[in-house]
Amino acid sequence: MNNIDIAVIGGGINGSSTALHLAKSGLKVCVIDKDSICRGASGVNAGTLTMHMTRAKLIPFAKKGWELWMNTEKWLSNNIDVKKKNGLCLAFTEEEEKLLNERSQVRKEYGADINIISKSEALKIDPNINNRIKCAAFCEMDGYASANQTGDAYTKALKENNVEIVENFEVSKINNSNNNYEIIDIHGKKINAKKIVLAAGVYLEKILKLLDISIKIKCFPQQLIVTERMPELLKTVITVAHGKLSLKQFENGTVLIGGGWPGKGNIENGYNETIPENLIGNMRLACHAIPNLKNSRVSRVWLGLEAETDDAMPIIGELPNLKNAFIIGSIHSGYTSGPYMGKLLSEKILGKDVDLSLFDIRRLMN
């Protein structure tokens, strides 16, 4: 493999989106992954495309990301199911009603078209929800993508744009000299590139250390639950005021229950394990929101690892004290905004004037 302009380390949604946009502008790009691409969080998350759970400051980016998701045939491929749906965020108690009002207001200020609606209005939009809600927040800009198809979709798009995909390449060393980055894997295989992008998700802390940069990246193992195929149980994408539930029903009838309930996970050996009480808590919340859900059966549970910085904001941009090295990661609800964040970073790398100051890694360094 010769004359690589940019090597992207980490082929999840952030890295692959960055690579895709760079390749579309003519650069020779290589995506490196220790596994197969999009098998980390990008391939196992709930696939929710919502403003309700997006961090307020990231709303403008999530909106752009949502637009990209609704038009995947234009820039990605047709190999992934994406659906636009109405999004309802529910409040069951007075305290939650207050929280919902406050949070929706803040999100609205950042540009999300979220409006508080009454119980009866919410029930008209989705008659399946628990009629004991106090109120709901409504947003049309909502929906989902089938996360497990992400890898297939990006592989196709990357290949069509002549991106070299190198899988099963676990980076153990990065040598930097003379306008060249030499990336070496655990078996001694080498890849040379003029520029690098670190997009290694939960492994960013480890990869950054290879460049003598110390940043703490927290890793949260989160449980996801999917039911068997069922007749229609809900019409909307459901979230709740405190943010700890996401519910959606796919075209194939299965219902996906998420919301960030923790399981146990070990980033080193990939081991993960369910915490039964958390599973049951998540299920109770889901069945409270959609009572008829209790007629179904859980088909499987899996865990994904989510990366988060100390201030729960993304890191995107140039790496300090290094030429031609960039980073993208730890984007909360990153699946929605990932495609757009990757595009932004690619524009930055191409020399365009892009303001990534909100995501500057230096804020996390002393």
Place this chain on the structure above:
Amino acid sequence: MDFKKEYDTIVIGAGPSGVKAALKCSKKGQKVLIIDSNQNSGGQIYRAPPKSYVKKNNKSLEENLIQIKFSEHLKKNNIDTAYNHTVWQVSPGFKINTFNEEGVIEWSAKNLIVATGTYEKIIPFEGWTTPGIIGLAACTIMLKSHQTVPGNKIILSGNGPLLILVAYYVLKFGGKVDAIIDTSSKIKWIQSMFSLILNPKNFIQGISWIFKIILSKVPIYSNSLVTKATKTKDGISIEIQNIKNKKIKVVDTEVLAVGHGLTPSTDITRLLRVDHEYNELKGGWIPKLDKYFRSSMKGLYITGDGAGISGAIAAEDKGELAAYALLKDQNIIDEKEFNNKTSKILNRLKRYEIFAKGIAELNFTPTSLIKNINDNTILCRCEDVTKKDIKNAVSNGAKNLNQIKSWTRFGMGPCQGRTCQYSVAKVASEQLKCNVKDLGYLTGRTPLRPFPLDKAIGDFEYEEITKVEAAPL
């Protein structure tokens, strides 16, 4: 039953292996719980009739007698029994979560013996998903446990001793077997006799069954397989092909029972992430075990056919061996007693291993069965994933079973790949020209069986839901 919260040892699976292991542990003073999703002990091979069936007279099937003895022994030894409990989660340490009619319950134990047996391997063919086509093992259960003949016209196909067992029972119960379609040759059967004779009781029984089948003039198609099944107005039309001369014959039937051997159930061991190895003769993927059935996880023992197919009699011995290993590891018996007791069993098992090899050779999956799967044949029944879909994923770069699963949805349905993992691996390995073991196995996932949400959530007040902190704004 008043269950304890914690036990010294929990045994999952009340078949011959699990029962013997539980009895051995209990006899040495351990507090033991045995869990099974069926209504009673016996596993699949000695599966008891439903609880509502009442014994009529002195006539008894031998298997029923064995099963009754198991239950009596378990009761006599004060072993707690949790029947009708389905295990949905096992965590290291060990915690076992189950559900039953009433709701959910969690138990913990220092040691865990997994004796969950096997599933039947059925290699797909065109039309195999037609209702009325059931497994040979399914047919066995209908006959022996539910005392019901599946239909007025029955054809059996596949390979191995279950063909004989099922044919015998259908005939014994007054039914009719219209054909036996066997992928093996008659010579292969005769060759296998040399191994099978090492289990004289089973061997003699088998010979007597074969006599009854021959005397009943059941048409036997050796070296043959079912290439196609089509639904007709009144039943199913079966296309039988001779593997050697490719001649085809079409026969009509009501019920087709098909089976190609057994494969160990590795749901729990894959979930616990213990080491596994691939052994085709032992049935496929099995957990890596030492000769006393210790797994790569401390305190976890895997026994019975789930440790590698060797039959019901060997299963009892394996259960005892695992129990002795457990007792030694817990310092309940010393080295001397351990060696004394286990050496006798190990010698017996050597004989049964040869018997098992004989059975395994009869159940060996011939390549003709795999070659017979055409592109439009469904491999994953839960998700309607065809051979063509699998081939496309492999062509697009999927390199192992987990990746193929991710891209095609095979194994994502409620059966979690139990029914199809073996055939998908065979198809993919043929395409990639690699060994089946290079494709790995599907990562084990919770829940081990579909988990009814109404049982999971129980009765609760909204305020009770353990909430984690609100997500950051």
Place this chain on the structure above:
Amino acid sequence: MNLRIHDYFERGKKVKIIVNDETIEAYEGECLSVVLFISNKKNLRTSPKLKENRGMFCMMGSCQECVVLLNGKKVTSCNIFIKDGMKVLTGNLNGF
């Protein structure tokens, strides 16, 4: 031929269950999927993409092909035992 063998065991009392709109006689405590199988109700569910009829297959609670709606809830019918008045729905029910 009477497919139920009564030589060795006496079954429970005779009861009635309702399958879709039809009343079927069975014995209390029999296995639901077995009763459906021999009562010529072999089509239990519909496959998701190809909309094929599917029915009882493994009888071990593993394959999930015998799933039906029992009194509104999804169950694996080979693990269910007949009770008087059971209401069973089989076949295609919108993604069932």
